Amino acid sequence: MNKSDVAKVMAGGKPAEVSNSRTVYFDFLRIIAIFAVVVLHVSAKNFYGAKADTLEWQAFNFYDSIVRWGVPVFVMISGALFLNGEHTIGKLYKKNVLRIIVAFVFWSMLYALNNMIHHHSGWKATLKQFLAGEGHMWFLFMIVGLYIIVPLVKPIVQSMELTKYFLLLSLIFTFAIPQAIKLVSLKYPGAGSFVNVVWNKVSFHFTLGYVGYFVLGYYLSKTELSRKVKRIIYFLSACGCFATIIGSSAISVSQQKPNAILYDDLGVNVMLEALGVFVFVKDRFAGKDVSGKAARILGLLAKYSFGAYLVHILVLNELKRIFGLDTLSFSPVFSVPVISVIVLVISFIISAVLNHIPLLKKTV
Numbered sequence: 001m002n003k004s005d006v007a008k009v010m011a012g013g014k015p016a017e018v019s020n021s022r023t024v025y026f027d028f029l030r031i032i033a034i035f036a037v038v039v040l041h042v043s044a045k046n047f048y049g050a051k052a053d054t055l056e057w058q059a060f061n062f063y064d065s066i067v068r069w070g071v072p073v074f075v076m077i078s079g080a081l082f083l084n085g086e087h088t089i090g091k092l093y094k095k096n097v098l099r100i101i102v103a104f105v106f107w108s109m110l111y112a113l114n115n116m117i118h119h120h121s122g123w124k125a126t127l128k129q130f131l132a133g134e135g136h137m138w139f140l141f142m143i144v145g146l147y148i149i150v151p152l153v154k155p156i157v158q159s160m161e162l163t164k165y166f167l168l169l170s171l172i173f174t175f176a177i178p179q180a181i182k183l184v185s186l187k188y189p190g191a192g193s194f195v196n197v198v199w200n201k202v203s204f205h206f207t208l209g210y211v212g213y214f215v216l217g218y219y220l221s222k223t224e225l226s227r228k229v230k231r232i233i234y235f236l237s238a239c240g241c242f243a244t245i246i247g248s249s250a251i252s253v254s255q256q257k258p259n260a261i262l263y264d265d266l267g268v269n270v271m272l273e274a275l276g277v278f279v280f281v282k283d284r285f286a287g288k289d290v291s292g293k294a295a296r297i298l299g300l301l302a303k304y305s306f307g308a309y310l311v312h313i314l315v316l317n318e319l320k321r322i323f324g325l326d327t328l329s330f331s332p333v334f335s336v337p338v339i340s341v342i343v344l345v346i347s348f349i350i351s352a353v354l355n356h357i358p359l360l361k362k363t364v
Helices: 003-010 021-044 055-066 070-082 089-119 123-132 135-148 150-157 160-187 189-202 211-222 227-255 268-285 292-323 332-354
Strands: none
Touching (some): 021 055, 021 070, 055 332, 089 123, 089 292, 150 160, 150 211, 160 189, 227 268
């Protein structure tokens, strides 16, 4: 896959061919990641409206917990592609950052106007919502932040030793310590606050945020892991998933209210989930060619995933407004997956239609 294809894939575009093994597993990751995000948002819709000790809430918690890897995997794909190509600072801003800004303006305006029409919001509230963006659009802000530091991160990933050191620091300072402080604060608020004060004095920010996932995606795309290491990763990933499910349930029931502390993308448990998914898909699809009808379908789904991500919240809201359909319409055990599939299909259809409108296809 050449440089222009990389840029197209990252911008939500379509690469020239989808038979390349790297394209296959990246595209497959993008498709399952958008489904994971949809399931997450569907299951979260009534997350705080149900009691933690009910079957309904436990179903929400189960589905939400097993798909927490969606956004981290998106970021890992971005890192694998962006840190592998040649991107001048001018090109980053003129092409990649600008496209995200244009997408934000279009979709944020659409959501703000829809809210104004159906909820009779005033102009001030509409303008405020437009500037802030719909909840899930935080991803656009975050990804722009990662794009603009690409020239600073690339020299690091060119050295495998520095890359491993960066990832070690990220594991310690981004995932492990902050999560440990949060968990300690649950049981011992005073002790947690004290540790947090001391921790803040360190003022370590270099590897914080989603940049750890960004670099991890690149590292995994360039590294061939042994079968033993893969098995360890799969085991740890399963542990991370169980920790999210069981831990969230235990904490929420003990506090008698829903608690999402273990849902944080920057938690060790979620990182392990994302790590396992990325490695598993790469292991299954890297080196395998896809051609013919399957290749076209895979390429189109990957192409439309960006627009599907941006529109899926609107689809979810409209299903509730027009048809009264949400996860409490019937048992969440079935409603979450059923509604998720409906939302995903409609979102991909809308994205496909918009991608065939000349003035909009570069926006979605």
